[in-house]
Amino acid sequence: MYSLTSSMTVSDRPSVVSSSKEMNGDAANFSVVGKKPKVVFVLGGPGSGKGTQCAKIVENYGFVHLSAGDLLRAEINSGSENGTMIQNMIKEGKIVPAEVTVGLLQKAMSESKVQKFLIDGFPRNEENRVIFERVTKIDPEFILFFHCTEQEMEKRLLSRNQGRVDDNIDTIRKRFKVFVDSSLPVIEYYEIRGKVRKVDAARPIDEVFDSIKPLFMPFVQDDLLTLSENLLHAIDNGDYTTYKRLCDTEVTSFVPEAQGHLVQGLDFQRFYFDLVLETKKLAVACPSVQSIISSPTVSVLSDDVGLVTYTRLQQKLGSPSEGMVVAYNETRLWKRVKSTEGEWEWKNVHLHQSKTPSS
Numbered sequence: 361m362y363s364l365t366s367s368m369t370v371s372d373r374p375s376v377v378s379s380s381k382e383m384n385g386d387a388a389n390f391s392v393v394g395k396k397p398k399v400v401f402v403l404g405g406p407g408s409g410k411g412t413q414c415a416k417i418v419e420n421y422g423f424v425h426l427s428a429g430d431l432l433r434a435e436i437n438s439g440s441e442n443g444t445m446i447q448n449m450i451k452e453g454k455i456v457p458a459e460v461t462v463g464l465l466q467k468a469m470s471e472s473k474v475q476k477f478l479i480d481g482f483p484r485n486e487e488n489r490v491i492f493e494r495v496t497k498i499d500p501e502f503i504l505f506f507h508c509t510e511q512e513m514e515k516r517l518l519s520r521n522q523g524r525v526d527d528n529i530d531t532i533r534k535r536f537k538v539f540v541d542s543s544l545p546v547i548e549y550y551e552i553r554g555k556v557r558k559v560d561a562a563r564p565i566d567e568v569f570d571s572i573k574p575l576f577m578p579f580v581q582d583d584l585l586t587l588s589e590n591l592l593h594a595i596d597n598g599d600y601t602t603y604k605r606l607c608d609t610e611v612t613s614f615v616p617e618a619q620g621h622l623v624q625g626l627d628f629q630r631f632y633f634d635l636v637l638e639t640k641k642l643a644v645a646c647p648s649v650q651s652i653i654s655s656p657t658v659s660v661l662s663d664d665v666g667l668v669t670y671t672r673l674q675q676k677l678g679s680p681s682e683g684m685v686v687a688y689n690e691t692r693l694w695k696r697v698k699s700t701e702g703e704w705e706w707k708n709v710h711l712h713q714s715k716t717p718s719s
């Protein structure tokens with residue numbers, strides 16, 4: 361590992377600043393938190409594979425899966441006063457009153473740190489849709505609609521084996537009818553507004569998932585940009601814990617102060633974080649620094665690799681002259697790796713930085 365030291369002109373170094381943007385040190389870096397909620401509704405007939413695909417989207421794209429059916433079943437099991445009514449409705453394949461389901465969804469959303477939701481099996485009728493919109497004011501990003509024949513869905517439900525009271529031939533037929541009469545109009549409503557992404561769900565599980573992946577690329581791009589912003593805020597705030605969490609231990613970098621050398625590992629940057637700590641201890645004034653990202657581009661190169669390029673405008677108040685701005689062109693390479701806990705996390709594996717000609 362290199363441990364080159366250099367002057368304090370390095371820009372991947374921390375400085376003391378009161379940042380306006382909240383950092384969340386607790387959340388895994390895969391899960392981008394603190395943003396406006398984003399919702400994808402997942403619709404399709406009973407047994408079309410909604411739950412199966414939601415599990416894959418959660419694993420790969422860090423969404424929170426809210427299955428309306430699961431929330432209702434949990435409500436029955438919790439012994440709530442609505443339990444018997446919900447149980448009877450589900451047994452008959454009927455749709456539970458919207459106030460109950462929206463209440464459960466809203467509670468689950470408010471309890472989640474991560475604000476990217478897959479709402480599975482909802483809205484099942486116009487009443488669901490209208491009340492959800494009225495209560496949450498959320499407009500879904502899009503509707504993922506799994507299309508499958510009744511014959512195939514029936515076959516899947518009869519072999520699902522989850523001990524569900526509604527997976528019997530009589531209730532299945534009723535659910536199909538409710539889907540056609542009540543849920544398809546909701547899909548048509550969103551179709552007119554250009555929000556429906558129709559998926560052929562009759563294919564094998566992995567093929568279905570492959571056809572879904574491109575729909576989630578904008579979320580990956582958004583996450584990578586937010587992670588890059590979080591990294592710059594960590595540097596500006598002298599927050600080594602967050603910086604370390606976002607970087608691979610073997611991160612490589614080309615930065616001007618390393619004078620053409622490739623720096624590997626975190627020791628090089630760590631030096632500057634330590635220096636700030638020292639400065640604070642000695643009560644020496646540190647210049648306030650704030651970075652913002654300008655003109656970003658994000659390229660998702662594969663499921664596990666993404667490239668973020670941008671100009672970093674670093675405002676340094678008080679040093680050397682009031683309001684001075686230094687601009688760097690930066691390229692950060694992000695790689696998705698599995699943590700020891702088995703969770704996917706994006707890590708910064710390479711940085712290329714140069715001062716812009718005007719700086």
Ligand SMILES: Nc1ncnc2c1ncn2[C@@H]1O[C@H](COP(=O)(O)OP(=O)(O)O)[C@@H](O)[C@H]1O
Nearest residue numbers: 406407408409410411412516519520563564565
């Ligand atoms: N593409 C598929 N091909 C074959 N079986 C599938 C497929 N997708 C899901 N299944 C199976 O069909 C059953 C119903 O799937 P599930 O995801 O629970 O559907 P839904 O949530 O739409 O009711 C499950 O047993 C699941 O393992």
Ligand SMILES: O=c1ccn([C@@H]2O[C@H](COP(=O)(O)OP(=O)(O)O)[C@@H](O)[C@H]2O)c(=O)[nH]1
Nearest residue numbers: 406407428429449450453454455456481482
């Ligand atoms: O928003 C919802 C979602 C589900 N349900 C009830 O829960 C049952 C099971 O729904 P789930 O989505 O779990 O399973 P699916 O029918 O899609 O296999 C439905 O038939 C309804 O009775 C409901 O009333 N409102």
